[in-house]
Amino acid sequence: xxxxxxxxxxxxxxxxxxxxxxxxxxxxxxxxxxxxxxxxxxxxxxxxxxxxxxxxxxxxxxxxxxxxxxxxxxxxxxxxxxxxxxxxxxxxxxxxxxxxxxxxxxxxxxxxxxxxxxxxxxxxxxxxxxxxxxxxxxxxxxxxxxxxxxxxxxxxxxxxxxxxxxxxxxxxxxxxxxxxxxxxxxxx
Amino acid sequence: xxxxxxxxxxxxxxxxxxxxxxxxxxxxxxxxxxxxxxxxxxxxxxxxxxxxxxxxxxxxxxxxxxxxxxxxxxxxxxxxxxxxxxxxxxxxxxxxxxxxxxxxxxxxxxxxxxxxxxxxxxxxxxxxxxxxxxxxxxxxxxxxxxxxxxxxxxxxxxxxxxxxxxxxxxxxxxxxxxxxxxxxxxxx
DNA sequence: TTATTTGCAAAGGGTTTGCACTTGA
DNA sequence: TCAAGTGCAAACCCTTTGCAAATAA
Numbered sequence: 154x155x156x157x158x159x160x161x162x163x164x165x166x167x168x169x170x171x172x173x174x175x176x177x178x179x180x181x182x183x184x185x186x187x188x189x190x191x192x193x194x195x196x197x198x199x200x201x202x203x204x205x206x207x208x209x210x211x212x213x214x215x216x217x218x219x220x221x222x223x224x225x226x227x228x229x230x231x232x233x234x235x236x237x238x239x240x241x242x243x244x245x246x247x248x249x250x251x252x253x254x255x256x257x258x259x260x261x262x263x264x265x266x267x268x269x270x271x272x273x274x275x276x277x278x279x280x281x282x283x284x285x286x287x288x289x290x291x292x293x294x295x296x297x298x299x300x301x302x303x304x305x306x307x308x309x310x311x312x313x314x315x316x317x318x319x320x321x322x323x324x325x326x327x328x329x330x331x332x333x334x335x336x337x338x339x340x341x
Numbered sequence: 342x343x344x345x346x347x348x349x350x351x352x353x354x355x356x357x358x359x360x361x362x363x364x365x366x367x368x369x370x371x372x373x374x375x376x377x378x379x380x381x382x383x384x385x386x387x388x389x390x391x392x393x394x395x396x397x398x399x400x401x402x403x404x405x406x407x408x409x410x411x412x413x414x415x416x417x418x419x420x421x422x423x424x425x426x427x428x429x430x431x432x433x434x435x436x437x438x439x440x441x442x443x444x445x446x447x448x449x450x451x452x453x454x455x456x457x458x459x460x461x462x463x464x465x466x467x468x469x470x471x472x473x474x475x476x477x478x479x480x481x482x483x484x485x486x487x488x489x490x491x492x493x494x495x496x497x498x499x500x501x502x503x504x505x506x507x508x509x510x511x512x513x514x515x516x517x518x519x520x521x522x523x524x525x526x527x528x529x
Numbered sequence: 530t531t532a533t534t535t536g537c538a539a540a541g542g543g544t545t546t547g548c549a550c551t552t553g554a
Numbered sequence: 555t556c557a558a559g560t561g562c563a564a565a566c567c568c569t570t571t572g573c574a575a576a577t578a579a
Contacts, residue, residue, distance in 0.1 A: 299469045369579070416569095
């Protein structure tokens with residue numbers, strides 16, 4: 154269970170190993186926890202869910218689980234290292250499976266339109282590990298968030314073109330909805 | 342106003358330049374905005390304030406400004422590039438001056454006790470720039486957040502030792518309050 | 530003059546919690 | 555059996571907003 158130095162702590166859980174991991178701490182495997190793990194395990198690689206999205210998916214699946222249990226479960230699993238908690242710029246957290254071969258992606262966000270681009274970069278991961286080792290800590294996860302202005306916003310003359318009512322962050326969301334694209338990064 | 346490629350967008354404002362920048366967009370220089378800029382400009386390097394902390398400081402200074410104005414102002418200044426918006430793991434945003442020579446620090450957080458260590462690392466900044474250039478975007482800021490388990494939590498056998506009531510994130514805060522230390526990183 | 534900004538109080542959105550009931554081990 | 559987990563509704567915290575009064579340009 155203890156990871157080697159210079160390696161991230163990460164587990165690969167099945168329903169069975171989840172049960173023993175939970176039980177070893179006096180916790181229990183419930184149908185809700187098993188279902189939630191399953192949703193994440195069948196989620197396409199690179200996808201991540203907010204608590205609310207997860208709640209909706211469970212409802213659509215015909216296996217409704219209360220929002221509070223969803224929140225409690227994702228938080229539990231994040232602390233256990235099963236899930237990865239993402240802090241995107243959207244004001245609420247997202248979760249994804251923290252598998253044995255995690256998709257260590259980072260995010261590039263346009264502060265004008267919230268457009269998000271995911272990318273991978275091993276060098277950043279390595280720099281992070283270096284810092285963690287120096288501090289004598291154990292890495293769980295490492296995320297670079299880059300705040301940018303995208304070409305469209307630049308073309309509109311940022312910041313001069315900011316609409317006078319931009320203070321309501323939703324008023325500019327229409328410019329380009331929080332859509333997601335991906336670019337790959339061959340180790341750059 | 343347009344930054345060169347491969348360089349971050351950043352400004353250095355005085356009360357005067359703040360006024361013209363504001364006026365050029367049909368906005369106004371108010372005593373509140375001037376005071377708030379001043380607070381950030383006299384803040385020790387590396388410090389950052391939440392809206393509430395800023396509000397308190399203003400009150401102590403004998404220049405009270407309503408919380409809503411504080412929120413509106415820091416958001417305005419962040420969008421203008423005057424302030425840097427930090428997303429720490431504490432659930433609320435912090436702001437600091439985005440000066441011409443910013444303190445590009447990153448954060449290492451223990452998910453058990455919320456202990457935070459700040460560090461600098463130019464290589465991470467450069468990797469971020471590389472990604473931004475590739476996407477054709479313009480960098481505003483770039484923050485690495487590393488989630489870790491600190492030695493104390495490891496010693497207690499994480500995750501086995503997680504108190505049964507940790508689900509309330511405040512219940513474990515007493516273990517080690519969100520205190521802040523700094524380590525320097527000679528480019529590692 | 531008049532559109533912008535302020536302060537207040539109320540509303541919002543995501544998240545957490547108290548409590549009685551249910552359930553896993 | 556009985557501590558842990560669930561669901562519900564209410565509470566929370568940080569943040570945003572509607573509106574009338576104040577104010578910068």
